[in-house]
Amino acid sequence: MNTRQLTELAQQLRVDSVRAAAAAGSGHPTSSMSAADLMAVLLARHFRYDFERPAHPGNDRFILSKGHASPLLYAAYKAAGAINETELLTFRKLGSRLEGHPTPRRLPWVETATGSLGQGLPVGVGIALAGKRLDHTGYRVWVMCGDSELAEGSVWEAAEHAGHEHLDNLIVMVDVNRLGQRGPTRHGHDLDAYARRFRAFDWHTLEIDGHDVEAIDRACTEAESTAGQPTVILARTFKGKGVGSVQNREGMHGKPLPDPEEAIAELGGVRNVQVEVEPPPAARTLHAVRGGHLDLPRYDLGDRVATRDAYGQALVALGNARGDVVAVDGEVGDSTRTELFAKGHPERYFECYIAEQLMVGVAVGLAARGWVPYASTFAAFLTRAHDFIRMASISGAGINLVGSHAGCAIGEDGPSQMGLEDLAMLRCVYGSTVLYPCDANQTARLVAAMAGLDGIRYLRTSRGDTPVIYGPTEEFPVGGSKVLRASAEDRLTVVAAGVTVHEALKAADALADQGIRVRVVDLYSVKPVDRATLREAAERTGCLLTVEDHHEQGGLGDAVLDAFTDGRPVPRLERLAVRTMPGSATPAEQLHAAGIDAESIAAVARQLVEHAVAS
């Protein structure tokens, strides 16, 4: 395409953006119009992609980090022949693939869901890392960012990492249109302010007029030939470019143009330019998955092993058996035990330093390329990545998250290091799986099982040693549970998971000595929950007592209630959880202070049983 044709294409992208938003009655045409020239040049001259084979291993990858500019993306799909005119005008309508913000659940050409700003670059870093270190098929990763979103710290976590890792297969275009949602950005059209920041993070930077298609083309060419560092193209643009009534004006964010017909006329009318996007070079199939024998670690009954240790050891074994398993960590691998994987499979280990948003973004990027990531940090610090986890679920990304140092049982370090809200956070993620093992063999089995699940899978591990109570051949289906104590005389069921399983067993034994039999259920699968076993326990014993090392909202107790919220009769229920703010103390003191140790369980169980007799 020559300059005139490129300009025509860009105008078409603007017109189609205006039309899509007008048809929808909502959307972000002005944010699309500022970036139309960037998109036109990328599509026509630089992007290598086969729209009929989005899984082609040689395809370049494109991420629209400013996901609200989705009309521009869909207009580009139309120009490339991937969607038609009719579909374009379904934008934002019920059932349409063309959602307000793009998601790979709907569209095969979308790498990751965007719409929460500052997430496209971290995910792009993950894909670029896959390209450099694992796939080796030569693809480039193009990320289009807005200027407003450069205020997000996650962008600088990613910028730091991309510079550090010399990701010269990563090219970022920033559509510096000066206007955020509610008004001017911090730096307006000061391109150099952004350039100084990226240069400081070891990026190659280019500053251009984002409406000059030849300048854009030269910048892309220079970026492609830049070796040893990522490139950012900072493009000075105008929001609403091309339509006088909205161009560069405040108050024009996120709404259809006031007079679409007039705007389309001003933009030169409807066109039907089609682009032949250059296909990728031939490339071998993605990473051959080595299908070796899975030889999980085996632990002897009665030994004391921390579940985090079992996690690290099982992950190494899984990595031996499967060539597609990779690990990501937030500079705490000595605590989470992913350091074992780092030693065993250094080529598949990704250190993200203390940047949890980056860590989850990288995991999502790796998963987008077909890898099976395990991302680990303290359970408490996964809260840092909550929005990334939320967006990953919208993407439908298959990632494994592992949170160590769960609960007050960590002891002296105190509340800042205690994961006491992770179960609530992860249970509430759409389509998630939440697992919480109590012993080493169970952990190893669940680590392997996670790899085969869909969506976000979470494993909660513990800092301290716990006794091995299951044999190495025991099975632990996801959605199951284990009844560890049961008799015909059970008068109560204690439901526990993780560290509280061991407290519950001690309590049950102490109560048995006093002639009170209670059932004990190990609810290692917190989501999905084993409704059948819980219902049977409720029917047989009449009363459930849940015990968890977590705040009382959204965790194990609420998971158990899930089994009874369908209008059926509900058993009597009580729950024990961490209801106070812990300080520093030993693990045993913490469990006692929180009222979730064996002594507390036994005392409450006794009251409940006696109350049932009295009433």
Next chain:
Amino acid sequence: MNTRQLTELAQQLRVDSVRAAAAAGSGHPTSSMSAADLMAVLLARHFRYDFERPAHPGNDRFILSKGHASPLLYAAYKAAGAINETELLTFRKLGSRLEGHPTPRRLPWVETATGSLGQGLPVGVGIALAGKRLDHTGYRVWVMCGDSELAEGSVWEAAEHAGHEHLDNLIVMVDVNRLGQRGPTRHGHDLDAYARRFRAFDWHTLEIDGHDVEAIDRACTEAESTAGQPTVILARTFKGKGVGSVQNREGMHGKPLPDPEEAIAELGGVRNVQVEVEPPPAARTLHAVRGGHLDLPRYDLGDRVATRDAYGQALVALGNARGDVVAVDGEVGDSTRTELFAKGHPERYFECYIAEQLMVGVAVGLAARGWVPYASTFAAFLTRAHDFIRMASISGAGINLVGSHAGCAIGEDGPSQMGLEDLAMLRCVYGSTVLYPCDANQTARLVAAMAGLDGIRYLRTSRGDTPVIYGPTEEFPVGGSKVLRASAEDRLTVVAAGVTVHEALKAADALADQGIRVRVVDLYSVKPVDRATLREAAERTGCLLTVEDHHEQGGLGDAVLDAFTDGRPVPRLERLAVRTMPGSATPAEQLHAAGIDAESIAAVARQLVEHAVAS
């Protein structure tokens, strides 16, 4: 203090750090030892503080962002005479004020809880903003960071903002000891790598030998006299400085020294140097709270008003009545409606741009100085600040959070913009209050009530207009609820909040037309929950049906169950919630697709009632 005395003081801080960790059997002495010279010079020559009057309005403020180096902080308190020898050795023990990571809940000299890295600087920015724009008492804010934590994006959100706001009352010392938890940092001892980054963000930078007390002193003096920009002092240090067996060695993080006695001898033995910390200059009392009359907006019954509009209008009124109310926003004030406050009270409005971690950090900093912040963004994007909210609860900070655009009812924008996990996230925060109004008058009352509560208070607002159903004089106590439909023939209770209240009312009216009477409860106070009303409704109607525009985990349904998890008999329960991944659609289509609109409620209610008759 002369150079020799400063050096002695620094050695004492090291010795006391070693002693505290040895007595505890855990802790981070090596991370304390690297920063001992920085702390000694700060304490003896630059910090202006009255330890007997921590609330003194002229006091400088100090934040140990690398909170794991708490032994150093406590050693400094001892040197300043704030704690004694005996207390120092209670470090990390049950009941001690000297927790593993410092918190203001325990110690009056701590500004904010640290221990999750990368949070000290954003909170420091909040305090520095208070100092510059509100308090005007001339205090400085000193933040001590580790080098590892500079990988956190939140640090760069704060660096960007501090540079942009010309916070020359903010001085950061970075203890560049080269070693993170599990090994070397990205940049090791390359001070210039950090300096380039901070300079790019418009900071004044100084690079020094962090063990040269005179160099530290000169740097502090230069920082104090730097006008128009914040200063970062990048100090090259050695982890474990002064003890050969651990100094600058990997694998020595977060554990007592192997031979404390020998280490203390190598450091020159136990000392008892006392520092006379310079008191602050006389300063007027903090911000006089203007105690004006609260004239909340009043809305007419039957009008249609979005609760986010009522929030914005009520916040302006609250700002008129109270001079201590301030607002913070993440560049979406036109959506959250804090733009009204920005117009009405520009001097008390803090724009944080799209940086939600910074936004909450700033709110925590403002609260630490006695201001009453309301921090607002989309409910979905508050997940970005989850870890900051968690840490704020550990601080015991009193902050108001307001999340707009809750639920699938926002319509076409799609799932990335929908808050569907905010209730679960905020309910699980220790000591939090969670409010979810359904009409404008209720919103206004709750906005005012929030200001007087302790801890984290959350208000959930909606995008679309809803009918005004309460009069302007109605009272809405926190912990209460409203029974909107009730009769002696009620056969079911529908519990709703926010948009689903209106759907529930429509359903109840439709059912009444068919001869089925159901009770309707508006559970505007999601936490604490109105147990008495819920229990009475359960007793009278036998069955509860909860309806929420939120995922089914951790939200309204679980809040209702809280009223019944104490071993009492439980009613029959069913809940309706958003169980699928929404796409784009109109608000009405979204509610219907999620099964939480009037039609869905009526259908399920009918089934439940008929089932009860049949069984």
